[in-house]
Amino acid sequence: MFEEMPESAFPEFLAAFWAEKGWSTSVQPNDDGTYLVGGDKEDGTRGLIGVRPGGSTEIGASEVEDFAAFCDRKGVDVRVMATRGRFTTGARSAADAGDVHLLDPNELASSVREEGVEDLVGEYADEDDGSVLDALPGLPIPVPSGVPVVPVAAAVVVVAAAVFAGPALVGAVPFVGGGGGGGDADVAFTSFSLAADENATAVAEWDARVQDEVVTANNTFRPNESETFVVVQLNVTAGESPATLRSGHFALAVNGTNHAPQAFTNASREFRGALLPTRVEPGQSGRAVVVFTVPADVDGATLVERAEGPGLRFERADLAFDVDE
Structure with a gap:
């Protein structure tokens, strides 16, 4: 059959x-x-x-x-x-x-x-x-x-x-982020993590939007032709254990392709400070930005925490972004 x-x-x-x-x-x-x-x-x-x-x-x-x-x-x-x-x-x-x-x-x-x-x-x-x-x-x-x-x-x-x-397996049961969320009206953004409520290390409020450029104090970054940026803002609150977030803990799925976070050269100190990695102490909150380069015609994307990540419970929210557009 x-x-x-x-x-x-x-x-x-x-x-x-x-x-x-x-x-x-x-x-x-x-x-x-x-x-x-x-x-x-x-x-x-x-x-x-x-x-x-x-x-x-x-x-x-x-x-x-x-x-x-x-x-x-x-x-x-x-x-x-x-x-x-x-x-x-x-x-x-x-x-x-x-x-x-x-x-x-x-x-x-x-x-x-x-x-x-x-x-x-x-x-x-x-x-x-x-x-x-x-x-x-x-x-x-x-x-x-x-x-x-x-x-x-x-x-x-x-x-x-x-x-x-x-253990090498990347996280694979997607849970769509709840809450309102601002983001981009033309792009369907979802999130994906295998962390259950009872074993999540931290709660990550998140929001995402499409940007044609990223403006920093000493540079303006633009993607290649036919590409665009997706900027993800994370507000993370750790539980009883510290949560360390690194860029390798995340991917963005677009049309069957896994996109790793964008690396920036000659970025300002302020901008680098907004990017991962970041460590959040128990009971504390911290902010971070993750930027991905994706095809310009993107109409749907999923933020994924890989298996080696700390174990986040994603919650969609309407957040202020730490990166200018």
Whole structure:
């Protein structure tokens, strides 16, 4: 049933299948050809699917154990691994122990028939093998009775490491920032972090806007032609532990591409002081700016905290910016 489906379309299909079950979903590609599908529900349930789309893939026990341990650390409620290949017997034993639900082609085919969405398989089988973020999915993954479905907020997300890379895995369940938020009316900005409320190191209020230039005391920075800046303002309040934020802790996902923070040369001392890194002591608050260079036609972007970050709970807010435009 899934043989003709392009590898990049397979995670889209899974996310769409899930969306039909009432989850907000998004798909995140990794550099090694694996994917993460995340989702969330209004009741706060968080879930994650680790996807190896290759038809010749064989997933063993160690990969399942790493995935389960990662989900434990990040407070993921529902854990699913899916492949067009196969799971070993050891993988299935590890899945039982780690509360991970496994989906291979046979299990997926049965679910598709039970749900009556065979046409959905055909829709994704006909897709070009392009970016999985070209279109956010609209369908659900059926799971056996009693097994909760994996959730993910409707956001374009980024992961720069392998799905099953344990601690190296970049954060992958997106939670859209709440609150008002100013930002740019023409660009849909969302945020993405795996930190659950109970294990977040700090709360990061954030706002974002598009700027054609960044003006500092001794220089004006402009992007290359056909590019623009996205400036993110962060107001961070640490919890019981200090929070150190570095530029490498963040990425901005735009149209399936992960953008690292922009580096500036010959910047003023004042401007450098507004940028990361910054350290916020327990119970204290601090401000910081992160600037990304993205395509000028950007219409949607997601601020992502990578797995090596301190563990932030993002909250969208209408903030004053520390960088002039």
